[in-house]
Amino acid sequence: MIRAFDARELGELVAELTRPGAVAELAILAGCLVAAWIVVRLIRGRERPVASVWFGNRIFDGVLFPVLALAFAYAARVALAGTIKPAVFKVAIPILISLVVIRLSVRVLSRTFPGVRWVRTVERSISWLAWIAVVLWITGVSPMVLDAMDDVRWKVGNSQLTLRNVLEGGVTAGIVLVLSLWVSAAIERKLLSGGHGHDLSLRKIAANVVRALLLFFGLLVALSAVGIDLTALSVLGGAIGVGLGFGLQKIAANYISGFVILAERSLRIGDMVKVDNFEGRITDIRTRYTVIRSLGGREAIVPNETLITTRVENASLADPRVLVQTAVQIAYGSDVRALQPLLEAAIAAVPRVVAEPAPSVQLAAFSADGMDLTINFWIRDSENGQGNVKSEVNLAVLDVLNREGIEIPFPQRVVHAVVSQEPSPALDRHVASTGEARRG
Secondary structure, three states: OOOOOOHHHHHHHHHHHOOOHHHHHHHHHHHHHHHHHHHHHHHHOOOOOOOOOOOOOOOOOOOHHHHHHHHHHHHHHHHOOOOOOOOHHHHHHHHHHHHHHHHHHHHHHHHHOOOOHHHHHHHHHHHHHHHHHHHHHHHOOHHHHHHHHHOOEEEEOOEEEEHHHHHHHHHHHHHHHHHHHHHHHHHHHHHHOOOOHHHHHHHHHHHHHHHHHHHHHHHHHHHHHHOOOHHHHHHHHHHHHHHHHHOOHHHHHHHHHHHHHHHHOOOOOOOEEEEOOEEEEEEEEOOOEEEEEOOOOOEEEEEHHHHHHOOEEEOOOOOOOEEEEEEEEEOOOOOHHHHHHHHHHHHHOOOOEOOOOOOEEEEEEEOOOOEEEEEEEEEOOHHHOOHHHHHHHHHHHHHHHHHHOOOOOOOOOOOOOOOOOOOOHHHHHHHHHHHHHHHO
16 A cells, blocks of 8 residues: 655654754764765875776765765764764765765776766666655655555566566666676786786686676576576576577677687787788787787777687797898998998897897898898887887998998999991981981
8 A cells, every 4th residue: 555645754854954953963974074085095095096996086986985974974873863863864874875876886887888888878877766766765755656666566477576676676686787797897907917928818718707607696696686587597598599509609609719719828918910911919808809909009809700710820929029120232342241240239239129039130132233131130029019129220220331331322323335436328318318408
């Protein structure tokens, strides 16, 4: 039966808020907020974590501040229960609870799905629902609304559901899923911090498995909270299996390929690869796709199945060292044997050039204008680019050539002119005809 709205509760609350004791409650509540701010400031220190769930970009927009403020306010209300009749705290505590829910959901969703448009819509919806719930609770209308929801019921299989059960289950499911995302993101960030190469790939496997398990169990808890019988999942699993067999083959293949890549460690985060004429560094390996960033800043999202079924050039699979070549031409007559060690020593002094294998200078060919020298050197950090280190090597070579007086030749051509002493008969006939024409 729907309970009628009692306006006396709201009137009593307004009267209590206008009493002189409410001023003391406001002062105590302000002290709780200041204490929460000081504690958060001391815990955070001078560093400002970027997009932190606990601290946010500032102290006030993280989760820790409203949680501490709620704890301090509730403790103050319990302590003052025998002294004054709470009025301000009766309004402040629901507001702080709503603020905790909003801050937690917003921070976790924005951290888990950065840059996604629909996240902003979900955040606004959660904020509106939370504040509406606060207003209904403070005004005393919420019991009447919940009783009305109990009267809206329907039968699903052998279960009897009401609108209230669905609402409470949906709220519980949302909280469980948000907490699952938060915990999985924290574990993933902890696992991926400090890893490199093979170790980073193994950490990525563990992070993906942990996230999948947490979301799976969170989904089970959420379905149970809504009131859905979990035995029906067997039928759902069969339907998903049929869907995978027909329409979701590519998606399933990409997910499986992602775990195969991470398990085999044939491709690792940080490797320089070339796929379908796109060359770059692997920045992330997801369960469905791999992100490759070129040295020019472009990013390619490559499905994992492509990396399994096509040819991939990995420049740093067995050895991160990469050979870089450049060339220079010197004039004929230069002492190549004396010049070679000077050039090799100058190239070895370039910061990014590795000592082993040592740089080498080879006489490659005898060209029309000069002698061609090929310069070979190795680098270990190809992800930082090759053009810049090649430029430094060329400048070092130029310095050596200028210091030693070695000339870089210009293009040369020799023209042979043949002069004949005997007059040509055709030329004599042409001159004679030209003279007669002038006289005429």
